[in-house]
Amino acid sequence: MKKLFAVAAILGMFMFGLNQQTYAQQSEGDSTEVVQGDDANATADAAADVTEENAEAAENGGEFHKKIKEKFIEGGAFFMSFVLIALILGLALSIERIIYLNLATTNTEKLLRKVEDALETGGVEAAKEVCRNTRGPVASIFYQGLSRADQGIDVVEKSVESYGSVQMGLLERGLTWISLFIALAPMLGFMGTVIGMIDAFDKIQVAGDVNAGLVAGGIKIALITTVSGLIVAMILQVFYNYLASKIDSLVSSMEDASISLVDILVKYQNK
Numbered sequence: 001m002k003k004l005f006a007v008a009a010i011l012g013m014f015m016f017g018l019n020q021q022t023y024a025q026q027s028e029g030d031s032t033e034v035v036q037g038d039d040a041n042a043t044a045d046a047a048a049d050v051t052e053e054n055a056e057a058a059e060n061g062g063e064f065h066k067k068i069k070e071k072f073i074e075g076g077a078f079f080m081s082f083v084l085i086a087l088i089l090g091l092a093l094s095i096e097r098i099i100y101l102n103l104a105t106t107n108t109e110k111l112l113r114k115v116e117d118a119l120e121t122g123g124v125e126a127a128k129e130v131c132r133n134t135r136g137p138v139a140s141i142f143y144q145g146l147s148r149a150d151q152g153i154d155v156v157e158k159s160v161e162s163y164g165s166v167q168m169g170l171l172e173r174g175l176t177w178i179s180l181f182i183a184l185a186p187m188l189g190f191m192g193t194v195i196g197m198i199d200a201f202d203k204i205q206v207a208g209d210v211n212a213g214l215v216a217g218g219i220k221i222a223l224i225t226t227v228s229g230l231i232v233a234m235i236l237q238v239f240y241n242y243l244a245s246k247i248d249s250l251v252s253s254m255e256d257a258s259i260s261l262v263d264i265l266v267k268y269q270n271k
Contacts, residue, residue: 079192079225083185087232090181093174094239101246104171106136108257112264115142119268124149137167137250138257145261153266160258167254171247175240182236189229196222 111134118126124146131143144163145156200219 079188079195080228082188083192083225083228083232086181086185086188087235090178090185090232090236091239093178093181094236094243097174097178097243098239098246101171101243101250104136104250106134106138106253108138108253108260111138111142112257112260115146115261116264119264137164137171138254141167141254141258142261145258145265149265149269153262153269156265157262160261164254164258168247168251171250175243175247178236178240178243182233182240185232185236186226186229189226192225192229193222196225 111130114130114134115127118130122129128143128146131139131146141160141163145160148155148159197219200222
């Protein structure tokens, strides 16, 4: 599933780029249509402006990608490849977690109302059916608690608490790998920097003289890997913090909803 989400995200970005390019080409083609009458000159001028803007945008985009490619090669394909792999894997895990957590988000107030109404009209089995038809960890916790409603409120509380821990573990799955890539990316960059500096000093030793060109070139290549690793770490850190805050929000919602469920069951059994 993780590979599927990663491929889907990459294909989505690729298709978005193709759509943008197609739209730009269509706009360019539409703007160059021949118009009869007095508006022909104005249309031609507008078409020329649009064509010039599109050409400038394409040139800027091409230059940007060219610079990125050049820096990647200058930094050394070996270490830069590892940094790139860390970025790809970290983003794939982050996208998978974002999708999972968004699907796990439930309107707990609405679910509690449905469960309470089902208990009043159809009993515990009707409430369990409501939980079965609702996705998300909160509904799963409710189902586990309702399944032990006949064993007493104490058993329900323990069941809800235990299964809540299980659901929390499922929500946090994959975060350790993202944190690993956050720590690993700058380390790979620093390692490339150290190796680049060693290579620069080896060249100086072979030349037998301190050449500014040799030193500057070696330091430049070394620092590119460091910058790349830090950029990757910063990007993944943003995703990690978002996921952590999302998980905290879901866990808090699960705890509040579990307490409310116990209160509803107490009220139902005291009738």
